Amino acid sequence: MKIVVTGTRGMPxxxxxxxxxxxxxYPRLADLGCDVTVVRRKSFVKETxxxxxxxxxxxxxxxxxxxxxxxxVVHTLKSVCYARxxxxxxxxxxxxxxxxxxxxxxxxxxKVVVTHHGPDYERRKWGWFARLVLKTGEYFAAxxxxxxxxxxxxIRQSLKDKYGCERTHLIYNGVNxxxxxxxxxxxxxxxxxxxxxxxxxxxxVEEKNFDRLIRAYASISxxxxxxxxxxxxxxxxxxxxTLKKLAGEHNVLLPGMIKGAALQxxxxxxxxxxxxxxxxxxxxxxxxAMSHGTDVLVSDIPANVEVGLPDDCYFHYTEDCSxxxxxxxEAKLRQPAGKRTYDLSRYDWNVIARKTLEVYRSxxx
Numbered sequence: 524m525k526i527v528v529t530g531t532r533g534m535p536x537x538x539x540x541x542x543x544x545x546x547x548x549y550p551r552l553a554d555l556g557c558d559v560t561v562v563r564r565k566s567f568v569k570e571t572x573x574x575x576x577x578x579x580x581x582x583x584x585x586x587x588x589x590x591x592x593x594x595x596v597v598h599t600l601k602s603v604c605y606a607r608x609x610x611x612x613x614x615x616x617x618x619x620x621x622x623x624x625x626x627x628x629x630x631x632x633x634k635v636v637v638t639h640h641g642p643d644y645e646r647r648k649w650g651w652f653a654r655l656v657l658k659t660g661e662y663f664a665a666x667x668x669x670x671x672x673x674x675x676x677x678i679r680q681s682l683k684d685k686y687g688c689e690r691t692h693l694i695y696n697g698v699n700x701x702x703x704x705x706x707x708x709x710x711x712x713x714x715x716x717x718x719x720x721x722x723x724x725x726x727x728v729e730e731k732n733f734d735r736l737i738r739a740y741a742s743i744s745x746x747x748x749x750x751x752x753x754x755x756x757x758x759x760x761x762x763x764x765t766l767k768k769l770a771g772e773h774n775v776l777l778p779g780m781i782k783g784a785a786l787q788x789x790x791x792x793x794x795x796x797x798x799x800x801x802x803x804x805x806x807x808x809x810x811x812a813m814s815h816g817t818d819v820l821v822s823d824i825p826a827n828v829e830v831g832l833p834d835d836c837y838f839h840y841t842e843d844c845s846x847x848x849x850x851x852x853e854a855k856l857r858q859p860a861g862k863r864t865y866d867l868s869r870y871d872w873n874v875i876a877r878k879t880l881e882v883y884r885s886x887x888x
Contacts, residue, residue, distance in 0.1 A: 524883060525558040527609060529602035530595075530617030530638075533563030533584075535577055536570075538726060538755065538780045540807050541617050541640055544696055551876035553579030557883070560609065562602040564594065567757075583609075591758055592653050599624045607631040612887050613669070619643055622660035625667050634886045637664040638672040639691075641804030641826070642681065647729040648762070662686065669886040672879065674805045677825050692882050697872035698810035704791030713751070713778060715792075718859075720749045720776075721852070722793035722812070724786070727756040727763040730802040732822075732844075734766055739799075739849040741773040745856045751776045753789060791815040795855050799848055801840060803827060810870055816862035820851055832865075 532539055534546040549559045560581040568574075568584055575582060583605055587598035599621035606614040606628070613634035616622050620643055628635050643649075644657035664671055665686035673679045673691045682688040707717050721740065725731045733752055740750045752775060756763035770777050781789065790796065796812035796819045803826040810830075812819050821827045822840035838844070838851035 524556070524613075524887060525609065525611045526552070526560070526613060526615055526883065527583075527602065527606035527611040528559065528561045528615045528617070529599050529606075530615075530621035531561065531563075532567040532757075533582070534561060534580075535574075536782045537563075537567050538757075538782070540696070540804070543807050544638075544640075545617070547697060547699070547872045548876055548879065549580045550578035551872060552880060555876060555880050557880065560611075562598075562605060564598050589758070591760075592649075592656075595620050596623060596656070600627060603628045603631065603633065606633055613883060615883075616664075616668075619660040619664060620657050622664040622668070623656055625660075625663040629667055635668045636670045636672065636882060636886050637668040638674070638694075639664060639678050639682070639804075640674055641678065641802070645730075645802050647801070648760075670882045672882060675826060675829055677829060678804065692878070694875055694878045694882075695869050696805045696807050696810060697870045697875045698807065698814045698867060699872060700867070701787065701791070701814045704788060704815065707788065707792055709785045709788045710792045713776060715749060715751065715776070716747070717792035718794045719747050720751050720793060721795045721797055721856075722751050722753065722789055722817075723797050723799075724753040724781075724789075724808045724811075725798075725800075725806075726754055727760075727766050729762050730800055732799040732801060734762075734769055735845055735848060736797060736799050737766075737769050737773055737775055739845050739852060740775075742845075742849050743853050743856075745853070748794065748856060749774070749776060751778065751789065751793075753778055753781045753786060755780045787811070787815070790817055793817050794859055795820060795852070797852065798822065798827070799838075799840070799844070800824065800827070805829070810867065813865040814867060816864060818855065818860040818863055820855055835860075 531541050531545045562583045565584045565586045585601045587594045615636045617638050644654040665688040671691045672694050679691045790812050796817050798821040823837040839847045
């Protein structure tokens, strides 16, 4: 079965939740016999020379204008046209923004699978027009996609309530089981002491609330600990610039976009992982921290609550949650929990790949 994948910046080693999702999922689908081509955005491809294939997954790199909002739609339109030329059995579109291209895909007689990763129109960065486009993409997915995958029960219920759409497949994001960490070379190279730093990870966008995390942490200044925020921005927005300036003022370590073994080492040796987001689908960064048994503290937004963490792992999120975040961090560091055991049985990538293949077979019929 020939599958063309779009809606992602690309893989491997490209920052983002969807990008991590694709990097784990598609090599497994290739192992299951799928002919998978991931269409990547050329501006995000950094390896020299560019990969033609990765772990059995083929790549097609296409240009798109580096303009926020326009880049995604243009790239997906070009990807859909490529899928038709490549005579794909179906096109798999990730996220509701790229899903605005579904009418073109159907016009070209392509089968369409959409993975709904979350209501992106709730992100604070978008203006009214971008929100309209995102909601339109969600509507097209609910009405015209051949099959819809959702990564949480919240998204499934939302589609049912808004559009009466009940033909969804609940397939969670996944995480790889991690062996107990033995080395700390990368952590040491950053001047960090294992167990004595607070870690956050993700793209530098407003809904991650890393600015509030920095201010909350700075008001505590716990002895012997340091705050580390691993990540960066796709484009150097005003928010990203402000965040980096704020981090510099409070001695917060920004190691940049970290992937692979280095990132896993950061998770493994963190004294606490913090995710203060106002918006998530199902955060892979949280699952990765949990896979190392790291103590976590996350906002009590519905997507995080669905993970089912112990009560002491949540703080109450409001538009001005600085006090509750500060108090929760202070309580965690006052009595460190050490390594914890979490139930991650729902988040097995091999099971996720097999379930996705069944969705493909259903769509192909």
